[in-house]
Amino acid sequence: MPILLVFVLIAACLPVEWPQPPFAPAREAAFGLTVGAVAIVLALAGALRTWVVRTLRRDPSRRYEVARSYNKWRRFLFFVNIGTVTTCVLAFGWGWLAQRELLVFWNKSAQLAPFAELAVPLPYFVILIGCWLIYYDAERALHRVLHLGDRPFWPRSAYLLHNVRQFALMVMLPVALIVTQQTLNRYAPETTRTVVYKVASLAVVPCMILFMPLLMKPLLGLKSMPPGPTRDRFEALAKRLDFRCADFLVWNTHGASINAFITGLLPRVRYVVFTDRILEDLPADELDAVFGHEVGHAKHGHIWLYAGFLTLSLSVLAALVLFLTKYIDSATSEDMLRLRMWLEGFKSWLALPPVALVTAYLFVVFGALSRRCERQADLFGCKTMSCTDPVCTGHDEKTVYPPGGSCLCPTGIRTFAHALDRVRELNGMEHESGGRALRRVLRAVWGWLRAWQHGPMSQRIAYLLGLTDRLADEPRFQRRLFAFKCVLMLSLLVALVALGEAVGWKDLFDAM
Ligand SMILES: [Zn+2]
Ligand SMILES: [Zn+2]
Structure with missing residues (x-):
């Protein structure tokens, strides 16, 4: 649910006067309660991982049941994580602490330091990275017993990088834009009142949509589809459908994702992206049909x-x-x-x-x-x-x-x-x-x-x-x-x- 996450994070970064912690001494209470809450949800994630790894080691035949339960609990814990951080900010005084501790003097008054609003949802980032590190073992154990082809599971660092890249592109990009705007409002208020700035900030969204594909390629580490029968078929199909794009790209997810999507408004900056697994696991005619779906998005505008x-x-x-x-x-x-x-x-x-x-x-x-x-x-x-x-x-x-x-x-x-x-x-x-x-x-x-x-x-x-x-x-x-x-x-x-x-x-x- 990236969209929910984007808006929760944006809400956390807004200039709201977050409430004080429930008891004194205030700073210690806010810090202690927040650290404790983060530790508890990370322990829950750890318990889930341990259960998956141990159960699969003891009885690999329960793999489908374990995979289902793991997915269900992980989804549930996603909401627990958001709820926990919301509680930290709203009830435990974390938001108040972050805004109080990160002040700097500027123009003879105390101002929140540049980009310091990102410290309000900081507990969420800690939980997120912690969860990626913790769940890695569970995912690897599942990968082994589910035999997703002969592909080896990726190393921990590559797995972490894959998650960071996706999160940066889909969640952090819009949040970063809002935070940058707020920082400029604080430190260059005259600039933000000029017409040029207004027009530029209004143009950011269409420009992002237009140039997103160029950004996406390096951010997600997408590679051009190598020459071969699949690429030849796509090229022939594109010609028959009268469809143009800059390139066909492959997203190496080590078999984690079965997906395809199209990005870009104009043919010159338009890509059709396929994950490694969809290319491997779908027969040729069905893959062509999926390609047709993506072309349909472009054809119908x-x-x-x-x-x-x-x-x-x-x-x-x-x-x-x-x-x-x-x-x-x-x-x-x-x-x-x-x-x-x-x-x-x-x-x-x-x-x-x-x-x-x-x-x-x-x-x-x-x-x-x-x-x-x-x-x-x-x-x-x-x-x-x-x-x-x-x-x-x-x-x-x-x-x-x-x-x-x-x-x-x-x-x-x-x-x-x-x-x-x-x-x-x-x-x-x-x-x-x-x-x-x-x-x-x-x-x-x-x-x-x-x-x-x-x-x-x-x-x-x-x-x-x-x-x-x-x-x-x-x-x-x-x-x-x-x-x-x-x-x-x-x-x-x-x-x-x-x-x-x-x-x-x-x-x-x-x-x-
Ligand atoms: Zn027919
Ligand atoms: Zn679609």
């Missing part, structure tokens, strides 16, 4: 759509917050004055609700858009492997595939559905079924929350297989999705114009 959606949405949310602030500040009615008095008591906390608002909004609205776009890309994956015969029963060497991926046939759909099914199998996802009603409901909710961007695998597969004997439903889906995208983007545009007029465009620009 999803990356542009997401960039536009995020830019518009964040502007609308900023305008909405400004509008509400102005409304409450200018109101004169009795109730509003009372509300204002009440809010005054939480003054130092008011940076937090907008973060919660953005998180919830992305989860619900972006989730809805993303799941529909994933289905559209799934359909493009099916079309990539489809012939022109809508009632075909199978393909052979003589099958002719139409250029551009313009047809849909039952065999193409089944090929792509098999690929999804295999990825699900290899990832060990959604295996469990049965159990009591409440457990089933909880599992379904959890499955949905985890799959908020893609939708649960089983639903994606069921939808596609259902299409094989009613191909006419596909154009209807495309029309509905087009209408959904138009309504969504137009609503955002209308909301932005209305709010911009209400609060004044200059004020809105200044507030961004």
Whole structure:
């Protein structure tokens, strides 16, 4: 759940006056309680590791059961870790201690040192690195008994580096941007008020999306796909689909991940990335179907759509917050004055609700858009492997595939559905079924929350297989999705114009 983590970390780095520890002596209490809490969660991780290693040593035949329990507990402990650090910051006084101890004198007043807000979520970073070091042994033991090919498990340092790289790119990059902006606000307030700075800080997000692929390659250690039959097939397929990209890249995860993704807005800075394991474990036709899914994202303009959606949405949310602030500040009615008095008591906390608002909004609205776009890309994956015969029963060497991926046939759909099914199998996802009603409901909710961007695998597969004997439903889906995208983007545009007029465009620009 990187998105949840990103917003929790951003919230921790905001200029909030964190509360004091529960008892005196304050500094010692904050420090002692936090160190104790961190030690307890690391001990829990250690206990899980020991259980996995010992059980597998004693009875390797329990490997599937152990793997399932390990994954379940590790996910559970992820939330325990976040909860523990939140408690340290909010109740044990860690946030207060960090802000108090890291002051420096600047311009005749005490200021938080540059980038010192990162010390507030510091306990989380300690837990995270500790967990990577601890879980390594459990992962290695599981790797041995699950026989993931003949590949040896990677050394501890490489495993650590792999995790650090992923975390840096997906979580720390946005957090670092916010922290840099806050540091500049403190140490160069005049600069941050200039128009050039404002425009630059607004342009950061689109620029990041545009140049992310160039950053991603060295950060994740991605390598160009070596020449060979797979690359030749992808190149031929790209030509048939009229798709251009800068390169096909391989992500060496030592068999840890079965995944593929596309990144980049423009063909010159666009990459299609495959992990080592998906290239090794998927048969050629299913791999081509997965490649087709990624091409589908580009063909349907999803990356542009997401960039536009995020830019518009964040502007609308900023305008909405400004509008509400102005409304409450200018109101004169009795109730509003009372509300204002009440809010005054939480003054130092008011940076937090907008973060919660953005998180919830992305989860619900972006989730809805993303799941529909994933289905559209799934359909493009099916079309990539489809012939022109809508009632075909199978393909052979003589099958002719139409250029551009313009047809849909039952065999193409089944090929792509098999690929999804295999990825699900290899990832060990959604295996469990049965159990009591409440457990089933909880599992379904959890499955949905985890799959908020893609939708649960089983639903994606069921939808596609259902299409094989009613191909006419596909154009209807495309029309509905087009209408959904138009309504969504137009609503955002209308909301932005209305709010911009209400609060004044200059004020809105200044507030961004
Ligand atoms: Zn996708
Ligand atoms: Zn066919």
